[in-house]
Amino acid sequence: MARTRTSTRRSVWLLTVVLAIAGLTSAGAVTTTASAAEPIHITGTVTDNGGLPVAGAEVQAVVYCSCEGFHTAGETQTAEDGAYDLVIPPITESYFDHNDFLVHIDAPAGDHAPEWYDNGVSVFRATSIHVPDGRTATGKDVQLAPGSHITGTVTGPRGAPLAGAVVVADFADPNDGGWADTGFPTRTADDGTYDLGPLPASTYRLSFRAPGYSEQRYPTVVVVGEGETAAGRDVSFRPVRNLKRPAIVGKPVVGRKVSATSGSWDPQRVKRSYQWLVDGKPVAGATHASYRPRVRDLGKKLRFRVIARAPGHPAATATSRGKTIRTATPTATTRIGVRPAR
Known part of the structure; x- marks a missing residue:
């Protein structure tokens, strides 16, 4: 089976809100300016579950912005011995949590599970690393679990x-x-x-x-x-299939309500919507399982259409056979003459 590695780094970028305000790039990364302040460092070592160093692992720090979203503050890769030094330039914008960082680690070259420090499956389970300006947070080691x-x-x-x-x-x-x-x-x-x-x-x-x-x-x-x-x-993903077409029950007569069956479908659980047709044209508002033919429908063909939908399937349509709309058959009556009494 062909394998395409899941893009876990995308989970970081999907969290980024791109904001057109000063201090943010179009990619959602924090923009830093020249400052006398020293950069922040986060250092550690990335190993596998056997304790062996993981080289080339991608280490990324994100920072929360009160204007909504997480933004990239710095990124690096591990060296051959698994060590990393994540350098975060000074952040001056007031709407960022300047000194609290969430770190994501991913090793594309191996079958290791990505994680958010420390053992978090998502950014919501990450452990925040607090680092004062110009200081270094050391010993932020990560042992990646098997994927x-x-x-x-x-x-x-x-x-x-x-x-x-x-x-x-x-x-x-x-x-x-x-x-x-x-x-x-x-x-x-x-x-x-x-x-x-x-x-x-x-x-x-x-x-x-x-x-x-x-x-x-x-x-x-x-x-x-x-x-x-x-x-x-x-x-x-397969189309909804009609197994038994809809059918009009009985004979359609002007002024009398006529009903129809909606047929059977695969899959069985489908959402049905209805439409009555007179001479092939949809009747406005006639979207229920019954219909009362009008005088102007006399002599025309009546049909009942069902549109069936199911999650994950394209919709399907089935229409009943046509039946001619007629008038009610007159009831025969007998006239009885009564002679007046003499």
Whole structure:
């Protein structure tokens, strides 16, 4: 199965709010100015779960802005011995938390789970590092856990693989008791397979998007442990299919309410909307399961159309056979003559 590494650095940038105000770049990074103040340093070593140094790991510090969002304050990479020295130039803008930083570590070259210092799966679980101006915070060591993976295949109509579908794993967010707005994204390969990972061990909710289809979610949450792979999380985007077409019940008669059945569909749980047609033209407001033909409908063909929708599936339409609208059959009456009494 082709593997595309999940872009965990994107989870940092997705949190960045691009603001057109002085002191911010268009990429959302903190702009610093020449100052007599000394830069801040955060130093440490990044190792794997066996204690071996991780070279080339990307280390990034973000700072919170009261004007909303997190912004990049500095970034670096680890050396061959796993050591890093994250240099953060002086920050002068008052709307930033100048001395409190959240640090993200990712090692693209290995199968290591990314993390927010210290052992955080998201920015909301990160441990803030407080550093006074011009000082150095030492010993901020990180041991990266083995990466976890979620894998599966995304298919379309008739089981054909869907290449380029977007798959996102959102993690449980304790900040509000719900789910994080940003997660770990990837795309399916040419054969429709995907590999979300390496990921931190956590509980995830999967969502899938593909051009021409509505968003679909995996029916259950996915719990994946450290270094584990949750395989077989497959999803199929397929059109809704009509198995039995709608049908008008009885004969349509002017002035009498006529009803219709909506047919049967695959999948069974679809949301139905209705439209009555007279001589092929939609009748304004006739969007319920019954209709009362009008005098001007006399002699015309009445049909009942159903539009069925289901999450993750393109909508489908089915229309009943037409029936001619008639007048009510007159009731035969017998005239009885009564002779007047003599």
